[in-house]
Amino acid sequence: xxxxxxxxxxxxxxxxxxxxxxxxxxxxxxxxxxxxxxxxxxxxxxxxxxxxxxxxxxxxxxxxxxxxxxxxxxxxxxxxxxxxxxxxxxxxxxxxxxxxxxxxxxxxxxxxxxxxxxxxxxxxxxxxxxxxxxxxxxxxxxxxxxxxxxxxxxxxxxxxxxxxxxxxxxxxxxxxxxxxxxxxxxxxxxxxxxxxxxxxxxxxxxxxxxxxxxx
Amino acid sequence: xxxxxxxxxxxxxxxxxxxxxxxxxxxxxxxxxxxxxxxxxxxxxxxxxxxxxxxxxxxxxxxxxxxxxxxxxxxxxxxxxxxxxxxxxxxxxxxxxxxxxxxxxxxxxxxxxxxxxxxxxxxxxxxxxxxxxxxxxxxxxxxxxxxxxxxxxxxxxxxxxxxxxxxxxxxxxxxxxxxxxxxxxxxxxxxxxxxxxxxxxxxxxxxxxxxxxxxxxxxxxxxxxxxxxxxxxxxxxxxxxxxxxxxxxxxxxxxxxxxxxxxxxxxxxxxxxxxxxxxxxxxxxxxxxxxxxxxxxxxxxxxxxxxxxxxxxxxxxxxxxxxxxxxxxxxxxxxxxxxxxxxxxxxxxxxxxxxxxxxxxxxxxxxxxxxxxxxxxxxxxxxxxxxxxxxxxxxxxxxxxxxxxxxxxxxxxxxxxxxxxxxxxxxxxxxxxxxxxxxxxxxxxxxxxxxxxxxxxxxxxxxxxxxxxxxxxxxxxxxxxxxxxxxxxxxxxxxxxxxxxxxxxxxxxxxxxxxxxxxxxxxxxxxxxxxxxxxxxxxxxxxxxxxxxxxxxxxxxxxxxx
Numbered sequence: 001x002x003x004x005x006x007x008x009x010x011x012x013x014x015x016x017x018x019x020x021x022x023x024x025x026x027x028x029x030x031x032x033x034x035x036x037x038x039x040x041x042x043x044x045x046x047x048x049x050x051x052x053x054x055x056x057x058x059x060x061x062x063x064x065x066x067x068x069x070x071x072x073x074x075x076x077x078x079x080x081x082x083x084x085x086x087x088x089x090x091x092x093x094x095x096x097x098x099x100x101x102x103x104x105x106x107x108x109x110x111x112x113x114x115x116x117x118x119x120x121x122x123x124x125x126x127x128x129x130x131x132x133x134x135x136x137x138x139x140x141x142x143x144x145x146x147x148x149x150x151x152x153x154x155x156x157x158x159x160x161x162x163x164x165x166x167x168x169x170x171x172x173x174x175x176x177x178x179x180x181x182x183x184x185x186x187x188x189x190x191x192x193x194x195x196x197x198x199x200x201x202x203x204x205x206x207x208x209x210x211x212x213x214x215x
Numbered sequence: 216x217x218x219x220x221x222x223x224x225x226x227x228x229x230x231x232x233x234x235x236x237x238x239x240x241x242x243x244x245x246x247x248x249x250x251x252x253x254x255x256x257x258x259x260x261x262x263x264x265x266x267x268x269x270x271x272x273x274x275x276x277x278x279x280x281x282x283x284x285x286x287x288x289x290x291x292x293x294x295x296x297x298x299x300x301x302x303x304x305x306x307x308x309x310x311x312x313x314x315x316x317x318x319x320x321x322x323x324x325x326x327x328x329x330x331x332x333x334x335x336x337x338x339x340x341x342x343x344x345x346x347x348x349x350x351x352x353x354x355x356x357x358x359x360x361x362x363x364x365x366x367x368x369x370x371x372x373x374x375x376x377x378x379x380x381x382x383x384x385x386x387x388x389x390x391x392x393x394x395x396x397x398x399x400x401x402x403x404x405x406x407x408x409x410x411x412x413x414x415x416x417x418x419x420x421x422x423x424x425x426x427x428x429x430x431x432x433x434x435x436x437x438x439x440x441x442x443x444x445x446x447x448x449x450x451x452x453x454x455x456x457x458x459x460x461x462x463x464x465x466x467x468x469x470x471x472x473x474x475x476x477x478x479x480x481x482x483x484x485x486x487x488x489x490x491x492x493x494x495x496x497x498x499x500x501x502x503x504x505x506x507x508x509x510x511x512x513x514x515x516x517x518x519x520x521x522x523x524x525x526x527x528x529x530x531x532x533x534x535x536x537x538x539x540x541x542x543x544x545x546x547x548x549x550x551x552x553x554x555x556x557x558x559x560x561x562x563x564x565x566x567x568x569x570x571x572x573x574x575x576x577x578x579x580x581x582x583x584x585x586x587x588x589x590x591x592x593x594x595x596x597x598x599x600x601x602x603x604x605x606x607x608x609x610x611x612x613x614x615x616x617x618x619x620x621x622x623x624x625x626x627x628x629x630x631x632x633x634x635x636x637x638x639x640x641x642x643x644x645x646x647x648x649x650x651x652x653x654x655x656x657x658x659x660x661x662x663x664x665x666x667x668x669x670x671x672x673x674x675x676x677x678x679x680x681x682x683x684x685x686x687x688x689x690x691x692x693x694x695x696x697x698x699x700x701x702x703x704x705x706x707x708x709x710x711x712x713x714x715x716x717x718x719x720x721x722x723x724x725x726x727x728x729x730x731x732x733x734x735x736x737x738x739x740x741x742x743x744x745x746x747x748x749x750x751x752x753x754x755x756x757x758x759x760x761x762x763x764x765x766x767x768x769x770x771x772x773x774x775x776x777x
Contacts (some may be wrong), residue, residue, distance in 0.1 A: 045437025
């Protein structure tokens with residue numbers, strides 16, 4: 001493309017495309033979040049009850065808090081990688097990209113190894129047919145808790161799983177960009193991968209209070 | 216730039232926007248043919264019930280896949296992807312899309328989606344249940360359960376390779392392809408315009424394709440989420456839409472129509488754009504009220520996002536909500552009415568030349584009005600509750616979508632064919648094609664208003680079991696008339712295929728600017744080489760300056776001339 005022959009608005013085309021991609025992704029997650037909130041409002045107090053194993057919460061807030069800290073730290077490291085790309089410091093791009101990817105791996109490890117296996121251990125699953133609640137509580141008298149539990153855990157696993165998929169995609173994107181950027185090619189792409197990564201981070205900021213704090 | 220694209224593989228895996236446009240176009244035509252044949256088969260069954268032995272499942276499968284294929288594998292690739300690829304880079308005066316490789320990838324993902332669609336159609340071969348027979352809206356709970364067995368890996372895989380699951384996957388791939396294409400269109404149009412081309416110098420069709428892509432992007436997200444949930448309900452047995460497992464089937468209707476209604480504007484806007492290019496060219500006068508047309512379209516693209524629940528008036532939604540959606544639905548007819556009036560006003564006082572593209576554009580304006588006006592009836596919940604799911608609705612949306620996809624799309628084919636092949640299409644065949652199509656459309660769709668008002672319901676394979684249908688002899692006769700119309704409509708499209716191939720081989724050479732039109736695509740050679748322009752054009756004026764008083768000696772003033 002011979003750029004001098006066409007008008008260029010002041011936004012580079014790569015950045016513009018990633019903004020549009022981010023908008024599209026946020027709308028997809030917006031759909032999930034809206035559905036979850038509608039279900040939660042519809043069932044009122046039954047949702048918090050569905051999250052409990054007896055009187056013990058199944059979803060442990062501190063794992064969520066640790067993971068939030070990890071994702072926020074990874075946002076910092078990708079910004080450092082972007083800064084390095086702007087200053088043409090190739091070894092720093094590689095280092096901070098690898099730090100970001102490592103933090104993403106820790107996030108996924110905590111999410112899937114510590115949290116999901118804990119949930120499965122207590123009987124929660126994507127379809128909670130094999131759910132054996134230790135105590136039904138007040139709503140169980142009319143038989144509704146079982147179905148609310150199924151619905152809640154369906155939402156929990158699909159939304160955190162879909163977010164986890166985006167963590168994997170974002171980390172892969174950072175890795176691919178790093179391979180060429182650390183050789184001094186396509187340095188502007190570090191910023192683009194970073195923008196996508198911030199979106200992944202932002203979505204988690206919404207999921208964390210919805211699933212971990214509002215119990 | 217084109218030197219590396221040699222040999223057969225280089226031509227097939229091309230990053231040239233025109234080649235990709237052609238690939239979308241011919242894939243779309245192929246699927247329009249398949250979808251049309253489905254319709255002919257079930258129309259014959261409806262008109263002559265004894266003529267073939269067809270079960271309700273097969274009938275529903277044909278109806279479902281007719282709608283799915285026509286919408287997602289014919290209208291979308293032709294009117295959004297092919298049109299956008301053909302015209303955007305040429306009309307804004309640049310050499311290719313902003314991301315040519317992404318563009319190529321969009322097409323190949325689209326092609327994979329067609330393969331998955333075919334797998335869904337033949338899924339009966341491995342016990343996957345055959346074609347989806349849920350209606351094109353794939354409403355749960357009917358669509359949400361399959362075997363009911365989610366306990367083993369084998370059972371889950373079996374759920375995954377059943378017909379409706381594969382159809383949902385195919386649609387998801389198609390959405391991904393169109394989203395990538397849409398981002399490409401928007402970045403190209405924002406960033407790569409010819410020197411001097413201000414926003415108000417952009418031709419309407421480029422604006423409208425971009426608005427359609429934007430509307431698609433804003434509306435499709437929640438349905439992607441909803442489709443993932445539906446797929447999990449089917450495959451893994453989650454409970455999003457199953458009341459027994461805490462879910463709510465109406466939730467899917469909301470997600471579906473939040474996308475489904477803007478989707479009709481996604482195909483309508485490009486067609487309106489095509490017609491906006493053709494009318495000024497063949498009346499030799501400026502488009503009436505360019506700014507008003509543009510503002511109306513922007514307004515309609517936003518209002519389109521808040522009308523969806525008019526598809527759900529009988530789904531048990533709150534009557535207060537029905538009032539809101541009735542009002543928004545009737546409001547959205549205002550911007551479209553403004554656009555249609557602007558088009559009609561564009562004819563006024565012009566030197567109208569009824570060449571084939573103009574004939575089709577005029578057919579669009581007149582026929583689309585019938586569909587648009589009946590849409591206002593249906594927007595009112597009081598009337599809709601009576602007419603819902605009847606053939607009145609079927610007649611309404613065929614009177615909107617056939618003008619949009621056939622008349623709008625085909626007028627574009629006749630208009631831009633000389634640019635992309637360098638040859639004129641046959642005027643005689645084109646006119647015959649037009650008259651047979653418009654007769655076919657009206658003979659097919661008009662009787663359905665009456666049978667629908669009498670109470671003939673959609674998605675019924677055999678009406679002879681209903682006494683109130685059998686008693687009324689005229690209903691069966693109207694059904695026969697409608698079927699004859701549908702056969703005329705389908706058969707006359709062969710003339711388009713004949714015309715395309717005959718003209719591509721032996722058409723009259725067209726030259727650079729056969730219609731004496733203003734926009735930048737006519738500056739390039741016909742057909743344009745890879746890279747489009749010898750020197751990039753500079754844009755000095757708006758796209759519709761015909762019969763300009765300051766211009767002496769010719770009645771048009773190309774955008775690149777000072």
